[in-house]
Amino acid sequence: MSPVPALSPADAEKLANLKSAVSSLTQISDNEKSGFLNLVTRYLSGEAKHVEWSKIQTPTDDVVVPYDKLAPLSEDPAETKKLLDKLVVLKLNGGLGTTMGCTGPKSVIEVRNGLTFLDLIVKQIEALNTKYGCTVPLLLMNSFNTHDDTAKIVEKYSNSNIEIHTFNQSQYPRMVIEDFAPLPCKGNAGKDGWNPPGHGDVFPSLMNSGKLDALLSKGKEYVFVANSDNLGAVVDLKILNHLVQNKNEYCMEVTPKTLADVKGGTLISYEGKVQLLEIAQVPDQHVNEFKSIEKFKIFNTNNLWVNLNAVKRLVEADALKMEIIPNPKEVDGIKVLQLETAAGAAIRFFDRAIGANVPRSRFLPVKASSDLLLVQSDLYTLTDDGYVIRNPARANPSNPSIELGPEFKKVASFLSRFKSIPSIIELDSLKVTGDVYFGAGITLKGNVTINAKSGVKLEIPDGAVIENKDVNGPEDI
DSSP: OOOOOOOOHHHHHHHHHHHHHHHTOTTSOHHHHHHHHHHHHHHHTTOOOOOOGGGOBOOOTTTEEEGGGSOOOOSOHHHHHHHHTTEEEEEEOOOBSGGGTOOSBGGGSEEETTEEHHHHHHHHHHHHHHHHTOOOOEEEEEOTTTHHHHHHHGGGGTTSSSOEEEEEOOOEEOEETTTOOBGGGGTOOSGGGEEOOOGGGHHHHHHHTTHHHHHHHTTOOEEEEEETTBTTOOOOHHHHHHHHHHTOSEEEEEEEOOGGGTTSOEEEEETTEEEEEOGGGSOGGGHHHHHOTTTOOEEEEEEEEEEHHHHHHHHHTTOOOOOOEEEEEEETTEEEEEEEOOGGGGGGGSTTOEEEEOOGGGOOBOOSHHHHHHHHSTTEEEOTTSOEEEOTTOOSSSOOEEEEOGGGOSHHHHHHTBSSOOBOTTEEEEEEESSEEEOSSOEEEEEEEEEOOTTOOEEEOTTOEEEEEEESSGGGO
16 A cells, blocks of 8 residues: 555544444445545545646657557458457446436437437447457446446347446445535435446446456456447457557547547656646646647547456556546535546556547547437438448538537437438538427538527428528528
8 A cells, every 4th residue: 555645633533534424334335435435535635736737748659659550450350359359348337318308327318210329339249249259248337326227228138149247336425525424424315425436436346346357257358448428439459459469558549639629638648657637637827728739639538448457456456546536516505525536547557558549430429419419410320230420421520510509408309309300411510599490301501500589489491401591580591
């Protein structure tokens, strides 16, 4: 164990009180209790240090490898099978669909043609297993918020040629800011008293669930971790092959920043190590520089490839001390704090860790109904194998920017406002405000704004073609 910086007497007392309170929580395991107390101890000791700006270096192509410089793949299907037999796919499935107005796990939102995120993921891995005769398993890391629903949902895949395993990430108590007591001890017995501690928890949870040892015993060597809502995060043999050839224990997929990604974490070289730099770690006077596309050209997609033996070694040594992200919340008027860590921040603890600078197509997250509009439109097609592929008919490499008003926020209301999704292959930007409904077979091109006057319903008629227009009423169409 590394020595912990001394706590102030006040903090030491907080921690002692917290320890005794946590010991009485019957809802969580001893592993979870010690993991939680470790995190709080690190937080109180104030080890979160700002980065020394002058020491930051731009990583070279050896450290963040351009996609086309990755090691070449063998054409031999037997070699490909060998490679795939080392692989496990893990999707982070802890998030709820609440921001999009859905109950249950976000991964069961229908993305396209009636298929959910999870359906597409299963189709993709099934196709791989069929094509190469391999056995790539799918792991879903759930939170206590998504576990029960997911267990029911995965039953429908029981006839597929793919092993699906689920496990839960840790459950930690939220802390009341005023006195640092666990919220569940204050009579808040429901789910609101707890939080999942961010996806940095994937590594200890893999270990604590017993899944890690089971996978290692089957000869698995690498896990590909990605958010379940990133439609671009498909298995990439080129990346896996490169890691196996070069004995890289960790690879973070990064992609060039656009103006939409200025807040995303980036990879830097720092004191001889590659590490993740998040906006929260940036001193105030450097935030604008951090957001600039000139100096920091790439951002983290959260597609991560990690060596399983290395995970075991580092978790057993308690060496994964990622930066702590304090996340203040309010529950029933009580100000609480939850502490989280991010899986990407673990990069600096692994040997021969690299970034891979991948095409933007590997980052297609669906965070809002505006993203659903993109992936349900003619800008993308869906293959039989469950891959969402961008339409080559669009010349512009970047997607149109889409802003939909609050009337479109929930998936159900979004769907009710489109008879069919408009054609947007030639669209640059769309901004919709107010009570707007779209007919069927509409085409949008260039820069379009549609603004229904307050209290007035605006219907865009079937077959309308709208190009570089501001539409404020039927007379403008």
